[in-house]
Amino acid sequence: MHSTLGKRYILGVRRGTGRLGDMFLAIDASTGREYTAVMVHNPSANMAALQAGFPLLASLQHANLARAYEVSEFGGKTIVIYERLEGETLADRTATLREQPIKSSLLPNYLYQAAQALAYAEKFKISHGSLDSSNIFLLPNGRIAISQIGLRGLLERTGEERPMYTRQDMAALSQVIDALWTTHGENDDFERTIFRMQMGDEETGYRNFAALVSDLEYMRANVRTTALPAASGRTGVLGGKTPGAVNTAQAGAAAALASLYFPDSGRVIEMEQTGEFIVGRKHHSQAIIPDIDLTDFNAYQWGISKLHARIVLHADRAEVCDMFSSNGTFVNGTRLAPETPAPVKHGDFILFGKLKVQFLQYKEEDTSPV
Structure with a gap:
């Protein structure tokens, strides 16, 4: 009814x-x-x-x-x-852990995504105050999304000042992640991070979510340079910039300068030369065909526009630029202004619409991560 x-x-x-x-x-x-x-x-x-x-x-x-x-x-x-967020809350997911445990390797990424969102809100002096597993969602593409941020602050606001609940949010998030963790002892650094989040003072804990994000990024940098795919493990190549072509790699092909790694599928698209690469999805009606065609990655369902963004690859750096896409381009959680190039470095996460990609850049001489 x-x-x-x-x-x-x-x-x-x-x-x-x-x-x-x-x-x-x-x-x-x-x-x-x-x-x-x-x-x-x-x-x-x-x-x-x-x-x-x-x-x-x-x-x-x-x-x-x-x-x-x-x-x-x-x-x-x-x-x-x-x-409206598609997917399940972490409360729902916690209830099914016995039948379907979550891989412990995914939890640092879940924590990182949530911490990035809360650090972003902190810049505007906004916190949550009622954070728990019922308002943190796990979406089908592996993205974490938090609902109802700032609402408690508005409800309890007196005068011009909004109350901040940073320590409460920090402890609540640590408890939510800890409840999903069924294999303690596998990652000492991550376990120490969860413990620090529960500390109530600045000396032993985190003073804010920006400090937590910084710590997590340091941990991720140490892991990703050894754990992520190297150029020799490629599954797709963009070499001579044939429009719309994502070709199967051949033995003896040139080493990549950079790659797009799709963590949800494990697939890799590589870029072997400097220049501009347009990212999008191919459609029979369009005159310009994207260099990186994501049609095979269910691009339409993930909200990717026909001409969504462009990646500009230099020998020593790279940039990504949104091309007035309908659903936006994000770098490490921050939405890019259209036609405003933003730098990307090795290990950064890019969202084209809602499709998550990790940018990998290699040294030209040995294809090891920069």
């Missing part, structure tokens, strides 16, 4: 309950687009304060944060409309 939220939304099935409110499916009556509606538990929520502070919350754009779109009052209830 459905009910309506004002004139715009149809309220659908209940999706769960979090600390701040009940979550429902909400459908835009005019477009059919699906959202998540959070019906706030707090009956005394200050609607004027919520509406005054909400534009900053709605302006947050990060690959690992659910977008906030609207706050309204319907029938005496405070409703916040968020992006």
Whole structure:
């Protein structure tokens, strides 16, 4: 049975309950687009304060944060409309660990994604305050996304200052990740990181999420230069820049200068020469064919535009530039402004729409990671 939220939304099935409110499916009556509606538990929520502070919350754009779109009052209830996240919550995933354990090697990446999102929000003096496994989602492509960030701060805001819950969020995130970890003892560095996140003081713990991200990046740098595919293990090559061609590598082919590694499938596309490579998906109607055609990677489903982005490869550096794509290009979680080149280095994660890629750059003489 459905009910309506004002004139715009149809309220659908209940999706769960979090600390701040009940979550429902909400459908835009005019477009059919699906959202998540959070019906706030707090009956005394200050609607004027919520509406005054909400534009900053709605302006947050990060690959690992659910977008906030609207706050309204319907029938005496405070409703916040968020992006609907496909996938399962980490609460759901924790409940199935006995039957389907998570590979311990994935957990540092989950933590890194969540920490990046929270560090990004910190720049705007926004924290979560109600973080738990019910509002952290694991999406089908392996991406972590956090919902309802900043909402508690708006609900409890007094005057111009928004309360910050950094230490509370840090401890909560460590507990969520620790609950997914079924093979303790395999990664001492990661175990120490989880322990430090639970410390309540700056001397032994992390003072903020930016410090945690920095620590995780150091750990990842030490791992990825030895664990990621080398040029000799390539599965696809872009050599003479034949438009749209991703060719099977041949023995004796030239060593790559850089590669795109797809962690979800283990596939690699290599770039053997300097120059500009357009990333997108091929369509029979287009005049310009992308150099790196991601059609075989389910590009349409991952929100990749026909001409999505371009990678400019120099001998000693590389850049990526969004080409006014519909769903954006992100480097390490930060969305790029269209037609604004951004540097990428070895090991950086790029999201073309929602397709995750890792950029690898090699030394020209020996194809080892830069």
